[in-house]
Protein backbone atom coordinates (compact mmCIF):
# COMPACT_ATOMS: atom_id res chain seq x y z
CA UNK A 1 0.00 0.00 0.00
CA UNK A 2 1.24 3.45 -0.82
CA UNK A 3 -1.64 5.79 -0.06
CA UNK A 4 -4.39 5.43 2.55
CA UNK A 5 -7.39 7.62 3.29
CA UNK A 6 -8.21 8.23 6.97
CA UNK A 7 -11.92 9.09 7.17
CA UNK A 8 -11.76 11.51 10.08
CA UNK A 9 -11.06 15.01 11.33
CA UNK A 10 -7.51 16.29 10.74
CA UNK A 11 -6.82 17.35 14.35
CA UNK A 12 -7.82 13.94 15.73
CA UNK A 13 -5.86 11.57 13.49
CA UNK A 14 -2.18 12.39 14.17
CA UNK A 15 -1.40 9.04 15.81
CA UNK A 16 -2.84 7.15 12.82
CA UNK A 17 -0.90 9.34 10.36
CA UNK A 18 2.38 8.92 12.28
CA UNK A 19 2.04 5.15 12.52
CA UNK A 20 1.36 4.88 8.77
CA UNK A 21 4.31 7.18 8.03
CA UNK A 22 6.59 4.85 10.03
CA UNK A 23 5.39 2.06 7.71
CA UNK A 24 6.19 4.14 4.62
CA UNK A 25 2.52 4.71 3.77
CA UNK A 26 1.25 8.16 2.79
CA UNK A 27 -2.07 9.19 4.35
CA UNK A 28 -4.69 11.83 3.73
CA UNK A 29 -7.33 12.68 6.33
CA UNK A 30 -10.65 13.73 4.79
CA UNK A 31 -14.41 13.34 5.12
CA UNK A 32 -15.15 13.71 1.45
CA UNK A 33 -16.04 10.59 -0.53
CA UNK A 34 -12.80 10.33 -2.46
CA UNK A 35 -11.90 9.55 -6.00
CA UNK A 36 -11.29 5.94 -5.04
CA UNK A 37 -8.73 5.26 -7.78
CA UNK A 38 -6.08 7.28 -5.99
CA UNK A 39 -6.25 5.35 -2.73
CA UNK A 40 -5.07 1.85 -1.86
CA UNK A 41 -7.08 1.55 1.35
CA UNK A 42 -9.20 3.15 4.08
CA UNK A 43 -8.75 3.58 7.83
CA UNK A 44 -11.88 4.34 9.87
CA UNK A 45 -10.51 5.91 13.11
CA UNK A 46 -11.76 6.11 16.68
CA UNK A 47 -14.12 8.81 17.84
CA UNK A 48 -17.30 9.65 19.74
CA UNK A 49 -20.46 7.57 20.12
CA UNK A 50 -22.63 6.61 17.11
CA UNK A 51 -26.16 7.82 16.24
CA UNK A 52 -28.42 4.97 17.52
CA UNK A 53 -30.79 5.60 14.59
CA UNK A 54 -28.07 4.01 12.39
CA UNK A 55 -28.64 0.68 14.12
CA UNK A 56 -32.36 1.01 14.72
CA UNK A 57 -32.34 1.97 18.40
CA UNK A 58 -33.48 4.97 20.46
CA UNK A 59 -30.71 6.73 22.43
CA UNK A 60 -30.13 4.95 25.75
CA UNK A 61 -26.90 5.71 27.69
CA UNK A 62 -25.28 6.94 24.47
CA UNK A 63 -23.00 9.97 24.95
CA UNK A 64 -22.16 12.67 22.42
CA UNK A 65 -22.61 11.65 18.78
CA UNK A 66 -22.32 13.59 15.49
CA UNK A 67 -24.97 12.24 13.06
CA UNK A 68 -23.41 14.08 10.09
CA UNK A 69 -19.93 12.71 10.77
CA UNK A 70 -21.30 9.16 11.20
CA UNK A 71 -23.09 9.31 7.83
CA UNK A 72 -20.04 10.81 6.05
CA UNK A 73 -17.84 8.00 7.40
CA UNK A 74 -20.42 5.36 6.32
CA UNK A 75 -20.58 6.90 2.82
CA UNK A 76 -16.80 6.69 2.50
CA UNK A 77 -16.84 3.10 3.80
CA UNK A 78 -19.48 2.24 1.17
CA UNK A 79 -17.23 3.56 -1.61
CA UNK A 80 -14.27 1.41 -0.49
CA UNK A 81 -16.44 -1.69 0.08
CA UNK A 82 -17.99 -1.39 -3.40
CA UNK A 83 -14.51 -1.11 -4.91
CA UNK A 84 -13.34 -4.07 -2.78
CA UNK A 85 -10.41 -2.05 -1.41
CA UNK A 86 -8.92 -2.92 2.04
CA UNK A 87 -10.53 -1.30 5.09
CA UNK A 88 -9.28 -1.25 8.69
CA UNK A 89 -11.71 0.01 11.33
CA UNK A 90 -10.29 1.07 14.73
CA UNK A 91 -12.57 1.41 17.83
CA UNK A 92 -15.53 3.53 16.57
CA UNK A 93 -14.34 2.51 13.08
CA UNK A 94 -14.85 -1.18 13.90
CA UNK A 95 -18.31 -0.39 15.24
CA UNK A 96 -19.22 1.48 12.01
CA UNK A 97 -18.17 -1.54 9.93
CA UNK A 98 -20.53 -3.81 11.86
CA UNK A 99 -23.36 -1.28 11.52
CA UNK A 100 -22.69 -0.85 7.76
CA UNK A 101 -23.25 -4.58 7.23
CA UNK A 102 -26.50 -4.49 9.26
CA UNK A 103 -25.21 -5.37 12.73
CA UNK A 104 -26.00 -3.45 15.93
CA UNK A 105 -24.50 -2.08 19.15
CA UNK A 106 -24.61 -2.16 22.91
CA UNK A 107 -24.95 1.56 23.66
CA UNK A 108 -23.30 1.25 27.09
CA UNK A 109 -21.43 -1.90 28.16
CA UNK A 110 -22.35 -3.31 31.58
CA UNK A 111 -18.60 -3.91 32.01
CA UNK A 112 -17.51 -0.53 30.64
CA UNK A 113 -15.30 -0.01 33.73
CA UNK A 114 -13.00 -2.68 32.22
CA UNK A 115 -12.77 -0.85 28.90
CA UNK A 116 -13.24 2.89 29.39
CA UNK A 117 -10.55 5.57 28.96
CA UNK A 118 -9.71 6.85 32.46
CA UNK A 119 -7.14 9.62 32.14
CA UNK A 120 -5.34 7.12 29.87
CA UNK A 121 -5.95 3.94 27.88
CA UNK A 122 -6.67 0.88 29.98
CA UNK A 123 -5.15 -2.50 29.06
CA UNK A 124 -6.73 -5.94 29.32
CA UNK A 125 -6.23 -9.53 28.21
CA UNK A 126 -8.03 -10.92 25.17
CA UNK A 127 -8.45 -14.17 23.25
CA UNK A 128 -8.31 -14.61 19.45
CA UNK A 129 -10.19 -17.27 17.50
CA UNK A 130 -7.96 -20.12 16.25
CA UNK A 131 -6.93 -19.57 12.64
CA UNK A 132 -8.04 -15.93 12.64
CA UNK A 133 -5.83 -13.12 11.25
CA UNK A 134 -5.32 -11.87 14.83
CA UNK A 135 -4.33 -15.28 16.18
CA UNK A 136 -1.80 -15.61 13.35
CA UNK A 137 -0.32 -12.20 14.27
CA UNK A 138 -0.40 -12.34 18.07
CA UNK A 139 -1.15 -15.90 19.17
CA UNK A 140 -4.27 -17.00 21.05
CA UNK A 141 -4.00 -14.79 24.12
CA UNK A 142 -2.64 -11.24 24.15
CA UNK A 143 -3.00 -7.91 25.94
CA UNK A 144 -4.45 -4.85 24.19
CA UNK A 145 -5.29 -1.26 25.11
CA UNK A 146 -8.83 0.05 25.54
CA UNK A 147 -10.70 3.39 25.36
CA UNK A 148 -14.43 2.78 24.84
CA UNK A 149 -17.77 2.26 26.67
CA UNK A 150 -19.88 0.92 23.77
CA UNK A 151 -19.55 -2.41 21.95
CA UNK A 152 -20.78 -4.33 18.91
CA UNK A 153 -23.70 -6.70 19.57
CA UNK A 154 -25.24 -8.77 16.72
CA UNK A 155 -22.79 -9.29 13.82
CA UNK A 156 -23.63 -7.74 10.45
CA UNK A 157 -24.00 -9.80 7.24
CA UNK A 158 -20.71 -11.56 6.45
CA UNK A 159 -19.08 -10.31 9.67
CA UNK A 160 -17.20 -12.78 11.91
CA UNK A 161 -16.17 -11.82 15.44
CA UNK A 162 -12.63 -13.18 15.99
CA UNK A 163 -11.28 -11.62 19.21
CA UNK A 164 -12.90 -11.22 22.64
CA UNK A 165 -12.08 -9.72 26.04
CA UNK A 166 -12.50 -11.95 29.09
CA UNK A 167 -15.91 -10.35 29.76
CA UNK A 168 -17.05 -11.39 26.27
CA UNK A 169 -16.81 -7.93 24.71
CA UNK A 170 -15.88 -8.17 20.99
CA UNK A 171 -12.37 -6.85 20.35
CA UNK A 172 -11.82 -7.87 16.74
CA UNK A 173 -13.78 -8.76 13.59
CA UNK A 174 -13.37 -9.49 9.90
CA UNK A 175 -15.59 -9.74 6.83
CA UNK A 176 -15.65 -13.33 5.55
CA UNK A 177 -15.44 -12.40 1.84
CA UNK A 178 -14.14 -8.80 1.68
CA UNK A 179 -10.75 -7.24 2.72
CA UNK A 180 -12.40 -5.61 5.75
CA UNK A 181 -11.05 -5.90 9.30
CA UNK A 182 -11.74 -4.14 12.58
CA UNK A 183 -10.38 -3.94 16.13
CA UNK A 184 -11.96 -2.33 19.20
CA UNK A 185 -8.47 -1.44 20.49
CA UNK A 186 -5.88 1.09 19.26
CA UNK A 187 -2.84 -0.36 17.42
CA UNK A 188 -1.74 3.18 16.47
CA UNK A 189 -1.24 3.84 20.19
CA UNK A 190 0.73 0.60 20.74
CA UNK A 191 3.52 1.03 18.20
CA UNK A 192 6.73 2.95 17.44
CA UNK A 193 6.92 5.96 19.81
CA UNK A 194 3.84 4.66 21.68
CA UNK A 195 5.16 1.10 22.02
CA UNK A 196 4.64 -0.29 25.56
CA UNK A 197 6.05 -3.48 27.10
CA UNK A 198 2.81 -4.61 28.78
CA UNK A 199 0.75 -4.96 25.57
CA UNK A 200 1.13 -6.17 21.98
CA UNK A 201 3.00 -4.27 19.26
CA UNK A 202 0.33 -2.56 17.18
CA UNK A 203 2.75 -2.33 14.24
CA UNK A 204 2.19 -6.03 13.47
CA UNK A 205 -1.50 -5.44 12.76
CA UNK A 206 -0.85 -2.21 10.84
CA UNK A 207 1.83 -3.97 8.74
CA UNK A 208 -0.60 -6.82 8.05
CA UNK A 209 -3.18 -4.26 6.85
CA UNK A 210 -0.75 -2.23 4.71
CA UNK A 211 0.73 -5.43 3.30
CA UNK A 212 -2.49 -6.82 1.86
Ligand SMILES: N[C@@H](CCC(=O)NCCCC(=O)O)C(=O)O
Nearest residue numbers: 046047048049091092148149150
Ligand atom coordinates in the same frame (compact mmCIF):
# COMPACT_ATOMS: atom_id res chain seq x y z
N1 LIG B 1 -17.69 5.93 21.31
C1 LIG B 1 -17.34 4.65 21.07
C2 LIG B 1 -15.99 4.60 20.33
C3 LIG B 1 -14.86 4.93 21.20
C4 LIG B 1 -13.62 5.35 20.48
O1 LIG B 1 -13.50 5.29 19.27
N2 LIG B 1 -12.67 5.81 21.28
C5 LIG B 1 -11.47 6.40 20.81
C6 LIG B 1 -11.52 7.88 21.00
C7 LIG B 1 -10.79 8.65 20.01
C8 LIG B 1 -9.41 8.11 19.69
O2 LIG B 1 -8.68 7.96 20.61
O3 LIG B 1 -9.07 7.90 18.52
C9 LIG B 1 -17.27 3.85 22.36
O4 LIG B 1 -17.09 4.43 23.41
O5 LIG B 1 -17.42 2.64 22.26
